[in-house]
Amino acid sequence: MKPARGITPWLFLAPGLVVFGFAVLLPMVLTIGYSFTDWNGFGAMTFVGLDNYARAASDAVFRGSFVHVVLYIAATLVLEVGVGLGLAGLVSMRPGRLWFRVAIFTPVMLPLVVVAVLWAFVYNPDFGLINGALAAVGLQGLQRIWLGDTATALLAVSFVSGWVFAGFYMMIFYAAFRQVPSEVVEAARLDGAGEWALFRRVKVPMIRGATGIAVLLCVTGGFQGFDLFFVLTNGGPYGATEIPTTLLVKTVFRNGEVGYGSAMAVVLTAVVVSLGLVYARLTAGGRSSAGRSR
Amino acid sequence: MSRLLVSVALGLLALVYFLPLIWMVLSSFKTNQAIFAAPFELPTSIDLSKWAEAWDVGNLGRYAINSTIVTSASVFLILVAGAAAAFAFSRYRFRGRSLALGLFALGLLLPLQSYFIAQSNLFTQLAITDTLMALIIPYTAMGLPLAVYLLKVYLDALPDELFEAARIDGAGDARVFRELALPLLRPGLATVAIFSALACWNEFLLALLYIQDDDLKTIPTGLLAFSSRYVTDYSLLFSALSIVTIPMIVIYVVFNRHIVEGITAGSVK
Numbered sequence: 001m002k003p004a005r006g007i008t009p010w011l012f013l014a015p016g017l018v019v020f021g022f023a024v025l026l027p028m029v030l031t032i033g034y035s036f037t038d039w040n041g042f043g044a045m046t047f048v049g050l051d052n053y054a055r056a057a058s059d060a061v062f063r064g065s066f067v068h069v070v071l072y073i074a075a076t077l078v079l080e081v082g083v084g085l086g087l088a089g090l091v092s093m094r095p096g097r098l099w100f101r102v103a104i105f106t107p108v109m110l111p112l113v114v115v116a117v118l119w120a121f122v123y124n125p126d127f128g129l130i131n132g133a134l135a136a137v138g139l140q141g142l143q144r145i146w147l148g149d150t151a152t153a154l155l156a157v158s159f160v161s162g163w164v165f166a167g168f169y170m171m172i173f174y175a176a177f178r179q180v181p182s183e184v185v186e187a188a189r190l191d192g193a194g195e196w197a198l199f200r201r202v203k204v205p206m207i208r209g210a211t212g213i214a215v216l217l218c219v220t221g222g223f224q225g226f227d228l229f230f231v232l233t234n235g236g237p238y239g240a241t242e243i244p245t246t247l248l249v250k251t252v253f254r255n256g257e258v259g260y261g262s263a264m265a266v267v268l269t270a271v272v273v274s275l276g277l278v279y280a281r282l283t284a285g286g287r288s289s290a291g292r293s294r
Numbered sequence: 295m296s297r298l299l300v301s302v303a304l305g306l307l308a309l310v311y312f313l314p315l316i317w318m319v320l321s322s323f324k325t326n327q328a329i330f331a332a333p334f335e336l337p338t339s340i341d342l343s344k345w346a347e348a349w350d351v352g353n354l355g356r357y358a359i360n361s362t363i364v365t366s367a368s369v370f371l372i373l374v375a376g377a378a379a380a381f382a383f384s385r386y387r388f389r390g391r392s393l394a395l396g397l398f399a400l401g402l403l404l405p406l407q408s409y410f411i412a413q414s415n416l417f418t419q420l421a422i423t424d425t426l427m428a429l430i431i432p433y434t435a436m437g438l439p440l441a442v443y444l445l446k447v448y449l450d451a452l453p454d455e456l457f458e459a460a461r462i463d464g465a466g467d468a469r470v471f472r473e474l475a476l477p478l479l480r481p482g483l484a485t486v487a488i489f490s491a492l493a494c495w496n497e498f499l500l501a502l503l504y505i506q507d508d509d510l511k512t513i514p515t516g517l518l519a520f521s522s523r524y525v526t527d528y529s530l531l532f533s534a535l536s537i538v539t540i541p542m543i544v545i546y547v548v549f550n551r552h553i554v555e556g557i558t559a560g561s562v563k
Binding site for chain 1: 371
């Protein structure tokens with residue numbers, strides 16, 4: 001590394017810093033500023049102190065949106081990370097099986113909006129795949145209006161999320177499993193360990209780092225989920241799938257409550273950033289992480 | 295025996311996994327009546343007329359062109375600005391270095407929600423909403439932190455002597471960057487390009503907020519507009535979904551190794 005020589009390093013930094021500062025840092029500071037006002041996007045901007053935060057704390061809809069997103073995250077920890085781990089265990093039992101990994105990873109590639117429009121059909125009560133499959137095996141009694149029923153809507157959205165991202169976590173775990181030294185696996189085999197014991201007692205404990213990253217990505221990504229919810233239910237039915245991101249888009253861009261919506265955004269940001277920092281502190285290996293696209 | 299069993303199980307699993315996509319394509323060959331009357335029956339023939347109709351009435355070509363412009367411009371800017379910034383961080387010690395690095399590191403954690411409210415207002419004031427710039431600028435900014443971070447890791451791994459030798463040969467800073475660092479960075483740039491391209495191609499929320507003009511919509515928002523215009527023409531909708539999905543699957547199958555590596559590296563590093 002060379003010591004400073006005038007402005008040379010800053011010339012290299014300038015394009016990136018300018019774009020990043022203009023489109024991310026400046027608006028972030030402004031959003032924090034808005035959150036202390038009652039601004040509606042057009043008229044005068046009056047400073048109201050912490051009023052918006054007090055309102056958020058006592059707003060049942062906002063609090064409910066956090067309950068929903070936490071339930072969604074809990075479901076996706078099983079449906080994305082858990083299933084992904086299981087699939088990775090399955091494919092790492094023997095080498096090869098490239099076709100399988102390619103197949104399961106496919107939905108990760110597709111725009112979530114496209115996935116959501118497709119799954120709205122899969123859940124369609126009249127001709128959808130799910131109700132059709134239930135009828136085909138004689139289980140008409142289990143048919144539901146999956147996305148229109150407050151009891152099933154949140155789980156139905158989580159299931160689509162699982163369908164998309166299980167393949168993503170499978171690839172992360174598959175890569176981690178390949179780092180497990182083969183001598184360790186062979187030694188366990190010689191000791192008479194079956195595939196299940198090998199998976200549970202040897203392989204999974206040895207990839208704790210990857211598991212930590214997967215859980216972090218799933219949790220922080222979950223708080224930022226928007227596309228699937230917006231297209232499939234947009235908060236409905238009766239608010240059963242309202243999450244902070246959909247609620248805050250409605251608050252700001254439909255109701256024009258910029259100040260209040262900004263306070264919601266700051267709360268959400270604080271949650272995501274502190275989770276990231278807690279993880280960084282826990283691992284302290286200097287490993288950083290970014291969200292996956294949601 | 296157990297080997298065969300695992301293979302059969304995996305095959306079934308993959309089939310179930312693909313069922314929604316297979317059903318989508320098969321339904322696109324059927325009439326609306328057939329979709330309703332017998333959702334599971336195979337189409338009587340491979341009828342592509344609905345595909346042609348979806349392409350004609352749906353503005354899909356326009357959306358694809360817009361997505362291509364936005365994605366390639368953003369990826370190009372991310373690569374150039376990201377590589378230059380990574381070069382500065384990796385090769386120079388200077389006042390303000392850790393602050394600037396810290397800002398990009400913060401960018402790795404920040405959710406879109408932390409800035410998009412004021413960003414939207416800013417773009418409205420500057421009258422750049424309803425132009426493709428309204429997407430290219432934020433997509434570039436959003437892609438930069440991870441690009442800088444990953445490319446810096448690549449550059450840090452290169453031996454110092456390489457750069458010293460170039461300098462002794464009289465190469466200036468700009469030339470060292472262009473003719474030494476950039477070519478050596480090629481694998482890193484490819485990884486960054488893959489996950490940035492995918493993120494730009496699939497981005498939805500900002501595109502929804504900033505673009506109202508149908509002729510400027512990208513594929514995600516365009517497809518959503520399409521689906522609300524033709525709510526009840528299921529056959530047409532399945533055709534549009536197939537048109538959007540199948541090329542991506544083909545590209546993915548051809549380049550699967552690079553794509554999987556790119557996406558997982560982008561998230562885990």
